[in-house]
Amino acid sequence: MTTSLQELLAGWITGQRWFAGKGRAIDDLSIDSEIEIAGGDPALLHLVVCVRQGDRRTRYQIPVGLREWLPDRLEHVRIGRCRRDGREADVYDALHDSALTAHLLEGMAADHAFDGLAFHRADGVEIDTSQRSLVLTAEQSNTSLVYGDTYIFKLFRQLSPGTNPELEIITALAGAGSSHVARPYGWIETTLEDEPTTLAIMQEYLRNANEGWSMALTSVRDLYASADGMPAEDAGGDFAGEARRLGVATAQVHRELARAFPTGTIEPPELKRMTERFRRRLDKAVAEVPLLGEHADVAAEAFDRLGDLGHAVPVQRVHGDYHLGQVMRTMTDWVVLDFEGEPGQPLAERRALDSPLRDVAGMLRSFEYAARHLLADHPDADGLEHRAREWSERNRAAFLAGYSEGGGRVRGDEAVLLRALELSKAVYEVVYEARNRPSWLPIPLAAFR
Structure with a gap:
């Protein structure tokens, strides 16, 4: 019997540090949104899932990678194996695969817009798309990548409709010339409940701080x-x-x-x-x-x-x-x-x-x-x-x-x-x-x- 992607995610998500519903059973997990950012092998999907636990419903953002066979270096982020589009594929957390996270950097540099997913480059900046990513492991509620020693990219795991206050504030303060915020380079957003909703922010990485x-x-x-x-x-x-x-x-x-x-x-x-x-x-x-x-x-x-x-x-x-x-x-x-x-x-x-x-x-x-x-x-x-x-x-x-x-x-x-x-x-x-x-x-x- 083939395991569905929803079933794989329901078994995997409870073990993630950023999952807010620990200690309570999952009654249901549904995929609200699925957008293909990159096809082929490996492929990159952007998922918004809704987890129901009793009367509480929480949305999470999960970039998912698909490979015919998962290399050893990515085994630690395996979600499982399922059948999609007529073929078997290994499913995994895409943020740990620099071959896939390169698409996020390229999308931001190009102000790329997918159906339901928009990348934005901050005014007056250029983005070096040659930088390779590395996941930082200290965060509890979000996931951050460092691209080379130049950018830090923070992806918000738990989603609420609306613009994230961090994006509002750093954009406004940087635009006013503040020396007390790291320079913003771009962000990703989608629409939830008819509101523009911040998915991720990229800023200057303060490598010598x-x-x-x-x-x-x-x-x-x-x-x-x-x-x-x-x-x-x-x-x-x-x-x-x-x-x-x-x-x-x-x-x-x-x-x-x-x-x-x-x-x-x-x-x-x-x-x-x-x-x-x-x-x-x-x-x-x-x-x-x-x-x-x-x-x-x-x-x-x-x-x-x-x-x-x-x-x-x-x-x-x-x-x-x-x-x-x-x-x-x-x-x-x-x-x-x-x-x-x-x-x-x-x-x-x-x-x-x-x-x-x-x-x-x-x-x-x-x-x-x-x-x-x-x-x-x-x-x-x-x-x-x-x-x-x-x-x-x-x-x-x-x-x-x-x-x-x-x-x-x-x-x-x-x-x-x-x-x-x-x-x-x-x-x-x-x-x-x-x-x-x-x-x-x-x-x-x-x-x-």
Whole structure:
């Protein structure tokens, strides 16, 4: 009996890192769209599939390769074997085959349009189609390819109708001359539910840049290895100067976003509703993680102060998922990546206006994680606690100083909002760590002390 392509995909998709429905059975998988990008052997198909799990339906994008016989180098991405167009063929994840991903680069360079699939080249750029691709393996929710050392191509696996906020933002900021985004080279889109929908984005690959998270961890390790009592500023690898420069860059990006997109305000009644949402989330978190109850009054007081603000709060487009893993240090400045927001949230929510202090709060929490996560399984965790606190306080202060220097506001009532946003983020982290990494639970709990 021949296995159908749908059956193969239904068995394969649950094991992929980017599949959002883990732990629940698949009731049905259907192919909503099938477009042949390249024929022959190997052939390249672009699929949009719909997975039904109970009352939840989720669309995924899957570029599929077809070969009469799969070479050994591609066995690790085999999906299965099925009969198509009167012949047997091996089916596999096409993004791992540079012979097929070359068609994606060529389509973008030529502004190629298929039936239902459109490739776009950014204005004023040329694309070198000789570059060969390599899949990056670190991502959870998307799949990225690096073409040579020139381009990074991010394909969004889970699809929602509409333009991805990352494409909107990097196109607008790059067009305004921002030095804090990687240059866009092109994108792919289709139509879902009568809306243009972003499938993939290609940008400049920052080959000589360093990730903020890695730089911060190096600094923390240096401090932990230094003589006890040595000030953080004297330990090799002090990060505070970079934290300040990152604060400046963050404020500049927020100013650029405010110029490029509409802005607005949150009025006091909405602030009260926000406070009520924070309180409900806190109550649920305490019920699930009773240890948080010892410190819940700290968060409750911060939320109450936010609810008492009697004036409007400015809102604008923001990053939405800002942390040290989303920034890269080039030879000249900090560059911000991944403006798509939290991938699990609805597209309208990720594009909504918000306080720029939400990004600031996310980065402050990231500094706290960088300082403390190495203590999770450290034999001398108690002895190094004061060093973690010293590193966190020093770099948080430097970041905030830079943010103010760059034109961001964190004084007076802004500080009340920032504190509430940071503790709301920490409440979420408590629940997440309790469910997934219990040994990391002391990291978010430290925010309440």
